[in-house]
Amino acid sequence: MLEKLENxxxxxxxxxxxxxxxxxxxxxxxxxxxxxxxxxxxxxxxRDREGIVQLVFNPEKxxxxxxxxxxLRSEFVIAVKGVVQxxxxxxxxxxxxxxxxxxxxxxxxxxxxxDPLPFMIEEDTDVAENTRLKxxxxxxxxxxxxxxxxxRHKVAMSTRSYLSESGFLEIETPVLTKSTPEGARDFLxxxxxxxxxxxxxxxxxxxxxxxxxxxxxxxxxQIVRCFRDEDLRSxxxxxxxxxxxxxxFVDIDDVIGVMEGxxxxxxxxxxxxxxxLPFPRLTYAEAVGRFGLDNPDVxxxxxxxxxxxxxxKTGFKVFADAASKGGVVKAICVKHGAEFSRKDLDxxxxxxxxxxxxxxxxxxxxxxxxxxxxxxxxxxxxxxxxxxVLGAAKGDLLLFAADRFSIAGTVLxxxxxxxGARLGLIPKQGFNFIWVTEFPMFDYDDAEKRHVxxxxxxxxxxxxxxxxxxxxxxxxxxxAYDLVLNGVEIGGGSIRxxxxxxxxxxxxxxxxxxxxxxxxxxxxxEALRFGTPPHGGIAFGLDRVMAIMTGSDxxxxxxxxxxxxKATDMMCDSPSTVDQKQLDxxxxxxxxxxxxxxxxxxxxxxxxxx
RNA sequence: GGGGCCGUAGUUAAGUCGGUUAUAACGCUGGCCUGUCAAGCCAGAGGGCGCGGGUUCGAGUCCCGUCGGCCCCGCCA
Numbered sequence: 039m040l041e042k043l044e045n046x047x048x049x050x051x052x053x054x055x056x057x058x059x060x061x062x063x064x065x066x067x068x069x070x071x072x073x074x075x076x077x078x079x080x081x082x083x084x085r086d087r088e089g090i091v092q093l094v095f096n097p098e099k100x101x102x103x104x105x106x107x108x109x110l111r112s113e114f115v116i117a118v119k120g121v122v123q124x125x126x127x128x129x130x131x132x133x134x135x136x137x138x139x140x141x142x143x144x145x146x147x148x149x150x151x152x153d154p155l156p157f158m159i160e161e162d163t164d165v166a167e168n169t170r171l172k173x174x175x176x177x178x179x180x181x182x183x184x185x186x187x188x189x190r191h192k193v194a195m196s197t198r199s200y201l202s203e204s205g206f207l208e209i210e211t212p213v214l215t216k217s218t219p220e221g222a223r224d225f226l227x228x229x230x231x232x233x234x235x236x237x238x239x240x241x242x243x244x245x246x247x248x249x250x251x252x253x254x255x256x257x258x259x260q261i262v263r264c265f266r267d268e269d270l271r272s273x274x275x276x277x278x279x280x281x282x283x284x285x286x287f288v289d290i291d292d293v294i295g296v297m298e299g300x301x302x303x304x305x306x307x308x309x310x311x312x313x314x315l316p317f318p319r320l321t322y323a324e325a326v327g328r329f330g331l332d333n334p335d336v337x338x339x340x341x342x343x344x345x346x347x348x349x350x351k352t353g354f355k356v357f358a359d360a361a362s363k364g365g366v367v368k369a370i371c372v373k374h375g376a377e378f379s380r381k382d383l384d385x386x387x388x389x390x391x392x393x394x395x396x397x398x399x400x401x402x403x404x405x406x407x408x409x410x411x412x413x414x415x416x417x418x419x420x421x422x423x424x425x426x427v428l429g430a431a432k433g434d435l436l437l438f439a440a441d442r443f444s445i446a447g448t449v450l451x452x453x454x455x456x457x458g459a460r461l462g463l464i465p466k467q468g469f470n471f472i473w474v475t476e477f478p479m480f481d482y483d484d485a486e487k488r489h490v491x492x493x494x495x496x497x498x499x500x501x502x503x504x505x506x507x508x509x510x511x512x513x514x515x516x517x518a519y520d521l522v523l524n525g526v527e528i529g530g531g532s533i534r535x536x537x538x539x540x541x542x543x544x545x546x547x548x549x550x551x552x553x554x555x556x557x558x559x560x561x562x563x564e565a566l567r568f569g570t571p572p573h574g575g576i577a578f579g580l581d582r583v584m585a586i587m588t589g590s591d592x593x594x595x596x597x598x599x600x601x602x603x604k605a606t607d608m609m610c611d612s613p614s615t616v617d618q619k620q621l622d623x624x625x626x627x628x629x630x631x632x633x634x635x636x637x638x639x640x641x642x643x644x645x646x647x648x
Numbered sequence: 649g650g651g652g653c654c655g656u657a658g659u660u661a662a663g664u665c666g667g668u669u670a671u672a673a674c675g676c677u678g679g680c681c682u683g684u685c686a687a688g689c690c691a692g693a694g695g696g697c698g699c700g701g702g703u704u705c706g707a708g709u710c711c712c713g714u715c716g717g718c719c720c721c722g723c724c725a
Contacts, residue, residue: 072686072687074683074684074685074687075681075684075687076681076682076683076684077680077681077682078681078682078683079682079683079684080682081683081684081685081687083685092684092685094683094684096682098682112675125683126683128683129685131684131685133685134685140683154658154675155658155659155675156658156659157659157660158659158675160686164659164660164661165659166654166655166659166660166717166718167717167718168655168716168718169659169717171717220725221724221725222723222725223724241724244725266724267724268723268724269722269723270724271720271724272718272719272720392651392720393721394721490725491725494725495725496725548725592718602716602717603718603719604716606716608716608717
């Protein structure tokens with residue numbers, strides 16, 4: 039028999055019952071975590087957002103309440119009134135924040151019951167993720183997930199407070215906007231009032247925030263949802279949240295300075311972690327040279343060394359060929375890696391191949407000298423020179439990549455991470471920040487046979503490289519910067535182009551025709567002509583920041599309602615088909631009928647309560 | 649587009665060389681039980697093995713296809 043709340047009101051959260059309440063009557067509301075029914079005494083763990091407290095129902099003290107408690111089941115929603123008391127000596131529970139106390143219940147109202155759950159609400163759950171995603175509201179009852187979202191709230195509050203105090207204005211930008219070339223695939227929204235035309239959901243508010251600078255708002259920020267219709271990863275969702283900011287009359291160091299302050303603020307206000315400022319910086323060239331990747335994890339060594347000069351003169355054809363074709367020969371030294379088994383080396387080779395290597399040359403430095411398939415191609419001087427550059431000693435393993443600069447870097451960079459993790463070289467705790475600066479402006483896309491922007495087409499070139507743009511575009515560095523946390527890119531930004539002539543030159547170089555630039559970005563090009571201040575900014579991936587801050591393996595853990603790898607929502611079963619009438623209204627005709635969805639299971643309902 | 653791992657009661661798992669009626673724990677239901685906190689003890693219900701084909705006297709086990717989840721490559725300015 040369910041009861042009404044009526045005039046009962048909560049006096050305290052369960053998790054906040056403390057010794058200050060001892061001897062007083064409290065009113066608590068929450069979910070039954072567990073009932074321990076001794077026939078006589080009944081213990082109930084009552085749970086709410088803030089924690090758990092033990093309730094005691096004593097038949098001799100209050101028969102009515104005790105009788106009701108007997109009927110309680112997991113996840114029933116109840117309200118209770120009772121006196122907070124110290125637990126009898128020897129029955130304290132040190133696992134629980136409230137474990138020295140309990141509430142002796144005089145009155146109870148059962149506000150709602152619950153069917154048996156598809157899975158138990160437990161901290162250390164081993165339930166399959168698809169089941170948890172289908173019943174996301176139940177998974178979210180777990181303290182582990184609640185605390186992550188609560189921390190996310192604190193970080194958002196801290197962001198608003200810090201940026202507001204630093205003169206930034208929170209201004210909203212459209213969600214229905216314009217599709218632009220370059221970048222990720224857009225999510226499209228058909229326009230009913232302009233038949234045949236489409237809005238795009240923003241990949242980021244990039245153009246709008248630049249326009250806001252042109253309008254003179256000086257400093258803007260937004261905690262904003264962004265959309266990219268690309269394949270998912272554990273750190274990529276089709277809709278994700280950025281802390282987006284832009285400021286006027288600044289150069290690189292100004293943006294970096296203010297944003298370091300923001301990062302320090304959110305780590306202090308969130309997990310209470312004091313960060314040391316300023317963060318170290320690495321140029322892009324250093325990062326890819328020493329670590330192979332532009333998001334270097336600098337928490338451990340095993341850095342890449344260049345052996346091109348030595349290797350090019352050896353009799354090993356793979357090395358010599360790579361060098362003569364303009365590529366490089368690089369290597370890493372795995373300390374004590376000579377113990378790796380044949381299978382370990384096969385695994386590493388498979389990883390190398392997956393990142394584009396043709397193979398993986400290795401050397402074990404053993405008591406008998408160089409144990410390696412390539413040892414016979416190298417003379418003693420060459421071996422000594424290689425070992426010297428790598429600082430290699432007996433017992434070490436050397437891994438070589440001979441390829442184009444970017445592939446050799448990626449291969450060794452990834453191997454380095456894999457081996458670092460395998461050998462436990464990467465600290466489990468702590469936050470390591472590093473700025474990566476001086477990115478190249480352009481990259482050459484072999485498939486499309488044209489230059490593409492490394493950051494985005496609105497990024498300003500470094501002043502001293504401006505003249506190289508047409509002659510040596512690949513040597514032009516950009517005023518772009520990324521913030522890397524524990525080897526993960528958590529944010530990136532740039533100083534923007536504020537002159538329409540420079541912007542036109544960049545579009546030109548990217549092979550964006552004048553007409554296309556006009557139709558896609560015409561409003562920006564025009565705006566740039568009406569007095570645009572120098573400006574620049576940054577965007578942080580809030581989901582990634584939160585995932586690292588909370589030690590989560592996936593950003594799904596810090597998003598209340600995330601999507602699966604196929605970009606579906608298992609709880610509300612989106613996306614879904616729509617009525618023909620809805621399609622007619624937006625002038626959409628399906629090219630072919632979508633395949634029928636076959637239900638995964640028929641018996642998906644939890645068991646009926648007996 | 650591609651590679652890998654996975655799918656058996658509500659949940660997590662076991663299931664040998666293809667062979668009677670598919671096994672366990674937790675959960676659930678009922679009973680007993682006054683200091684438990686993963687309460688305990690006793691009894692019970694519950695699935696036909698993601699789905700569809702095929703091979704076979706016989707398929708959870710083998711084959712083909714398909715659906716779904718996760719990790720990764722490509723993709724993600």
